[in-house]
Amino acid sequence: MKIAVLPGDGIGPEIIAQARRVLDVLRQDGLPIELEEAPLGGAGYDAYGVPYPEFTQKLCRAADAVLLGAVGGPQYDKLDRPLRPERGLLAIRKDLNLFANLRPAILYPELANASTLKPEVVSGLDIMIVRELTGDIYFGQPRGMGVNEQGEREAFNTMRYSESEVRRIAHVAFGIAMKRNKKLCSVDKANVLETTEFWKEIMIDVAREYPQVELSHMYVDNAAMQLVRNPKQFDVMVTGNIFGDILSDEASMLTGSIGMLPSASLDQNNKGLYEPSHGSAPDIAGKNLANPLATILSAAMMLRYTFGQEEAAVRVENAVKTVLAQGYRTGDIFEAGCEKVSCSGMGDAVVAAL
Amino acid sequence: MKIAVLPGDGIGPEIIAQARRVLDVLRQDGLPIELEEAPLGGAGYDAYGVPYPEFTQKLCRAADAVLLGAVGGPQYDKLDRPLRPERGLLAIRKDLNLFANLRPAILYPELANASTLKPEVVSGLDIMIVRELTGDIYFGQPRGMGVNEQGEREAFNTMRYSESEVRRIAHVAFGIAMKRNKKLCSVDKANVLETTEFWKEIMIDVAREYPQVELSHMYVDNAAMQLVRNPKQFDVMVTGNIFGDILSDEASMLTGSIGMLPSASLDQNNKGLYEPSHGSAPDIAGKNLANPLATILSAAMMLRYTFGQEEAAVRVENAVKTVLAQGYRTGDIFEAGCEKVSCSGMGDAVVAAL
Ligand SMILES: CC(C)[C@H](C(=O)O)[C@@H](O)C(=O)O
Ligand SMILES: CC(C)[C@H](C(=O)O)[C@@H](O)C(=O)O
Numbered sequence: 001m002k003i004a005v006l007p008g009d010g011i012g013p014e015i016i017a018q019a020r021r022v023l024d025v026l027r028q029d030g031l032p033i034e035l036e037e038a039p040l041g042g043a044g045y046d047a048y049g050v051p052y053p054e055f056t057q058k059l060c061r062a063a064d065a066v067l068l069g070a071v072g073g074p075q076y077d078k079l080d081r082p083l084r085p086e087r088g089l090l091a092i093r094k095d096l097n098l099f100a101n102l103r104p105a106i107l108y109p110e111l112a113n114a115s116t117l118k119p120e121v122v123s124g125l126d127i128m129i130v131r132e133l134t135g136d137i138y139f140g141q142p143r144g145m146g147v148n149e150q151g152e153r154e155a156f157n158t159m160r161y162s163e164s165e166v167r168r169i170a171h172v173a174f175g176i177a178m179k180r181n182k183k184l185c186s187v188d189k190a191n192v193l194e195t196t197e198f199w200k201e202i203m204i205d206v207a208r209e210y211p212q213v214e215l216s217h218m219y220v221d222n223a224a225m226q227l228v229r230n231p232k233q234f235d236v237m238v239t240g241n242i243f244g245d246i247l248s249d250e251a252s253m254l255t256g257s258i259g260m261l262p263s264a265s266l267d268q269n270n271k272g273l274y275e276p277s278h279g280s281a282p283d284i285a286g287k288n289l290a291n292p293l294a295t296i297l298s299a300a301m302m303l304r305y306t307f308g309q310e311e312a313a314v315r316v317e318n319a320v321k322t323v324l325a326q327g328y329r330t331g332d333i334f335e336a337g338c339e340k341v342s343c344s345g346m347g348d349a350v351v352a353a354l
Numbered sequence: 355m356k357i358a359v360l361p362g363d364g365i366g367p368e369i370i371a372q373a374r375r376v377l378d379v380l381r382q383d384g385l386p387i388e389l390e391e392a393p394l395g396g397a398g399y400d401a402y403g404v405p406y407p408e409f410t411q412k413l414c415r416a417a418d419a420v421l422l423g424a425v426g427g428p429q430y431d432k433l434d435r436p437l438r439p440e441r442g443l444l445a446i447r448k449d450l451n452l453f454a455n456l457r458p459a460i461l462y463p464e465l466a467n468a469s470t471l472k473p474e475v476v477s478g479l480d481i482m483i484v485r486e487l488t489g490d491i492y493f494g495q496p497r498g499m500g501v502n503e504q505g506e507r508e509a510f511n512t513m514r515y516s517e518s519e520v521r522r523i524a525h526v527a528f529g530i531a532m533k534r535n536k537k538l539c540s541v542d543k544a545n546v547l548e549t550t551e552f553w554k555e556i557m558i559d560v561a562r563e564y565p566q567v568e569l570s571h572m573y574v575d576n577a578a579m580q581l582v583r584n585p586k587q588f589d590v591m592v593t594g595n596i597f598g599d600i601l602s603d604e605a606s607m608l609t610g611s612i613g614m615l616p617s618a619s620l621d622q623n624n625k626g627l628y629e630p631s632h633g634s635a636p637d638i639a640g641k642n643l644a645n646p647l648a649t650i651l652s653a654a655m656m657l658r659y660t661f662g663q664e665e666a667a668v669r670v671e672n673a674v675k676t677v678l679a680q681g682y683r684t685g686d687i688f689e690a691g692c693e694k695v696s697c698s699g700m701g702d703a704v705v706a707a708l
Contacts, residue, residue, distance in 0.1 A: 086546070116471050116472055116583060117470050117472070117582075118472060137491075143548055145552055148516055153517040154514060154515060154516040154552075155515060155551070155553075156494065156512055156514040156515075157547045157549045158512055158513070161508060162504075162506045162508040163506055163508065164506060193497075193511045194498050194509045194510070194511055195511045198499055198509035199509075220600055221603040222603065224578065224601070224604040224607075225604060225612075228470060228604060228607040228608060230470075242543070243600075245543075246575050246597075246600055248575075249576065249578050249579045250578040250581075250582060252579070253579040
């Protein structure tokens with residue numbers, strides 16, 4: 001179980017340190033886990049002058065899975081575009097062919113108050129958003145800035161999907177729906193965009209291989225509304241890269257506790273990159289204040305999806321549930337009556353609960 | 355005051371009928387209002403075989419303003435793409451050069467319970483979303499379906515903005531911010547898309563002409579989150595066509611009463627198309643159940659933005675506030691203790707309050 005560990009920037013190193021402690025416990029208990037670190041994002045730029053250094057590429061290509069903290073920070077904002085931290089993230093996704101991004105939006109009962117939505121609207125919320133991650137307008141060519149036929153400055157990007165790109169993400173989404181409540185909602189803007197009309201057609205075609213899954217379709221603007229109006233109508237949602245970027249962030253915020261939400265980005269063979277859904281939080285970096293639970297839960301996803309270690313994954317997830325039930329809270333999820341702990345304090349609690 | 359009236363499809367004719375009654379009162383009181391009707395959307399297809407018939411084009415081009423009900427219905431879903439109702443909507447926007455879409459998201463205190471968000475998060479909510487409406491990936495060329503270099507089927511669309519397109523919407527947005535709380539948030543995905551990086555640069559440039567307005571920038575994924583987390587942080591938001599489509603629907607649903615929200619789509623000379631933010635609601639069409647208030651408030655926006663009749667606009671808006679205070683509610687906004695009224699019943703109440 002070769003794992004490349006990329007702490008990244010901001011709170012990245014702190015939250016990764018706690019996830020490592022969890023993996024160390026599992027190793028002591030017999031899992032053949034090997035960890036090696038490399039820099040990505042701003043850390044890559046600082047060490048090697050680029051956000052996805054060759055050293056990191058080699059390590060990640062050779063690994064079975066990648067565990068990432070977070071990338072980005074204000075000190076890198078003035079860098080040239082290709083050198084910026086988020087470029088490292090886009091590059092590693094493309095390099096490792098991580099086309100399937102899984103982003104659960106789950107409300108932990110103990111944290112129900114953290115949501116800005118009324119309890120009856122979000123209690124029991126459990127949505128899985130499947131976002132295509134290596135195509136669409138993120139990578140489509142041509143792109144850039146230039147001068148148009150009228151001699152005026154302009155800029156452009158290309159939304160593009162090929163049949164095989166849509167087919168493979170459809171299979172991932174249907175596969176996940178089969179393991180859950182067998183309801184899949186494909187999100188498009190087929191009334192305006194040919195790319196997403198094509199997307200929709202392929203979804204309908206692939207659906208024939210999964211007769212037990214109930215496939216529905218929704219326009220992206222309506223999906224953004226329905227997530228606010230009645231999010232519990234959804235089980236699994238599947239959509240393209242840019243719509244998925246927007247909707248998965250909206251969905252995670254419905255829980256009010258984005259510090260709890262992990263994510264997985266998988267290739268065709270279940271090699272994956274695992275990272276918390278939240279960002280690098282430069283404002284609290286280095287202060288031992290961050291919530292490490294999303295990263296620890298990302299490690300659990302890794303055990304499940306890449307290594308097929310369902311038992312170990314559940315063990316970690318149960319440890320997280322235990323510490324929540326025990327009342328331990330980092331600042332972001334704190335409420336009166338609970339015990340406020342630091343990032344490493346939360347790590348202590350999880351290790352104890354394991 | 356020449357107004358082209360397009361009832362459209364579904365509940366369109368019913369809600370337009372009530373807005374016409376309001377305009378009739380104003381005419382009787384001295385405003386030189388002239389109304390003429392024409393079909394758009396499915397109604398255009400039924401009458402002339404196309405969603406934006408020449409008859410309608412002529413009337414709308416000659417008018418000072420257009421008042422629209424809504425378009426679309428299941429009976430048109432199987433039509434060829436160019437014949438579908440929403441194509442009529444896209445065509446009229448482009449034909450009349452209605453590049454500035456204004457979509458207020460306002461919470462009426464009497465309807466606070468309708469929101470799925472906690473009262474303290476949304477009470478007093480008053481956001482104006484300025485969406486560019488005639489550019490971006492909606493209209494960008496090239497677009498379509500084809501076969502790529504690998505011989506595989508694919509589809510593509512082009513996100514594209516020229517400098518003048520961004521500049522003119524920027525001026526509209528800054529102008530509106532000047533009349534409100536002087537806070538403008540420009541939404542982009544400048545970390546990934548050159549088109550929106552270009553957009554952001556131009557916003558910063560135009561900002562120099564509005565030194566009193568505080569301009570901020572936010573990534574679209576974060577904006578989708580922040581609208582859920584703390585929507586009251588926003589005053590005016592400005593963004594491109596596709597992001598605006600998604601975010602304005604999300605924002606309007608925060609109020610829980612989309613049946614109350616009007617919209618305006620303006621050209622360079624304040625000629626405008628005015629329509630409710632909601633759709634054609636085929637399920638309740640013809641049953642005299644629809645909420646006509648968003649359409650009536652759209653007529654008020656028309657009086658304000660196209661005709662500069664602030665006093666008449668406020669008179670209509672106050673009449674709407676009065677009927678809410680009196681407890682009249684259509685089914686969509688009904689709660690116990692209020693008086694349930696039909697679509698025309700609500701029209702009666704507004705006319706009485708005028
Ligand atoms: C940082 C950025 C490039 C990235 C994306 O847009 O994919 C982020 O928002 C995400 O969702 O992982
Ligand atoms: C019907 C559709 C083409 C339209 C759009 O996407 O612009 C609608 O969603 C809107 O926002 O007015």
